[in-house]
Amino acid sequence: MNFKTKHYQALMIGCGKMGGALLRQWIRSEAVHYTVVDPTLPELPNGVVGYDNADALKSKKFDIIIIAIKPQMVETILPDYANLLSEDGFVISMAAGCSAERLQTALKTRAIIRIMPNLPSFIGKGVAGLYASPECSEAQKAVSLDMMELAGTAVKVDSEDGLDRITAIAGSGPGYVFEFARTYVEAAESLGFSREQARALVLGTIVGTIEMAMDSDDDLETLRNNVTSKKGTTEAGLKALNADMGLSQKLKQTVDAAYNRAIELR
Numbered sequence: 001m002n003f004k005t006k007h008y009q010a011l012m013i014g015c016g017k018m019g020g021a022l023l024r025q026w027i028r029s030e031a032v033h034y035t036v037v038d039p040t041l042p043e044l045p046n047g048v049v050g051y052d053n054a055d056a057l058k059s060k061k062f063d064i065i066i067i068a069i070k071p072q073m074v075e076t077i078l079p080d081y082a083n084l085l086s087e088d089g090f091v092i093s094m095a096a097g098c099s100a101e102r103l104q105t106a107l108k109t110r111a112i113i114r115i116m117p118n119l120p121s122f123i124g125k126g127v128a129g130l131y132a133s134p135e136c137s138e139a140q141k142a143v144s145l146d147m148m149e150l151a152g153t154a155v156k157v158d159s160e161d162g163l164d165r166i167t168a169i170a171g172s173g174p175g176y177v178f179e180f181a182r183t184y185v186e187a188a189e190s191l192g193f194s195r196e197q198a199r200a201l202v203l204g205t206i207v208g209t210i211e212m213a214m215d216s217d218d219d220l221e222t223l224r225n226n227v228t229s230k231k232g233t234t235e236a237g238l239k240a241l242n243a244d245m246g247l248s249q250k251l252k253q254t255v256d257a258a259y260n261r262a263i264e265l266r
């Protein structure tokens with residue numbers, strides 16, 4: 001009972017940046033039909049019906065309820081939706097940190113899939129984690145994995161803690177990378193390039209470098225060494241970048257802080 005054998009009715013609660021990015025890819029499969037509730041009535045892909053509240057849905061039942069609101073809103077918003085889940089239905093939540101137990105209490109159901117997507121899902125290049133509570137059926141796990149693979153790649157984890165660790169690396173990761181790119185562009189501007197030139201130079205360099213690494217069997221240290229001539233410019237730049245272990249310490253602090261925040265949100 002996966003994409004190939006059943007049609008599903010799904011209700012997405014909240015459809016902002018992350019929910020919207022996933023929906024854009026998920027609608028590429030006709031196996032799931034999507035309805036959205038979001039008070040801001042965001043623009044939705046063709047074929048998706050949107051409501052600004054759940055009043056019109058009171059007599060409906062859904063096979064999947066997708067949680068795309070903030071983790072802090074779970075207890076106030078979700079209890080109103082508990083009756084909309086069909087008897088053999090399940091929940092997919094992207095709310096960072098928010099434990100399956102909190103969702104089980106709010107929606108009065110045991111079958112919870114927690115996902116941790118990231119924003120490049122918008123272009124089908126997401127990296128996601130997926131955790132299923134023990135009460136989920138094989139079919140529910142298979143459908144959720146199919147959905148995540150429509151938006152990129154997915155890694156299954158067997159604990160919620162594992163998902164919180166993926167949050168610190170991949171869920172929040174695009175934020176770190178955008179910030180790295182932003183400050184790199186600032187540095188390029190300080191060497192005299194216009195904002196537009198600096199952006200093209202930096203993003204082009206990042207994309208080319210990452211695509212080369214993805215295509216290569218060499219480890220990252222070897223690839224880095226291929227750029228770095230003895231007593232050359234890259235060596236001088238890297239010495240400054242790594243001075244006092246600054247970069248590795250900062251990155252360790254970054255992922256630890258994000259992981260600790262996920263723990264606080266449980």
Ligand SMILES: NC(=O)C1=CN([C@@H]2O[C@H](COP(=O)(O)OP(=O)(O)OC[C@H]3O[C@@H](n4cnc5c(N)ncnc54)[C@H](O)[C@@H]3O)[C@@H](O)[C@H]2O)C=CC1
Nearest residue numbers: 014015016017018019037038040068069070071094095096
């Ligand atoms: N933005 C990201 O990169 C990622 C976000 N997430 C998770 O996705 C969830 C959503 O985050 P974003 O999309 O970034 O936030 P967002 O603020 O863009 O989206 C939240 C949406 O919930 C809607 N909403 C508010 N009250 C509502 C209600 N009563 N009923 C229905 N909808 C309501 C808002 O109008 C908004 O469109 C969060 O739980 C976050 O942890 C997970 C991974 C990555």
Ligand SMILES: O=C(O)[C@@H]1CCC=N1
Nearest residue numbers: 096167170171172173
């Ligand atoms: O910042 C957040 O809490 C969410 C989860 C991962 C990315 N954005």
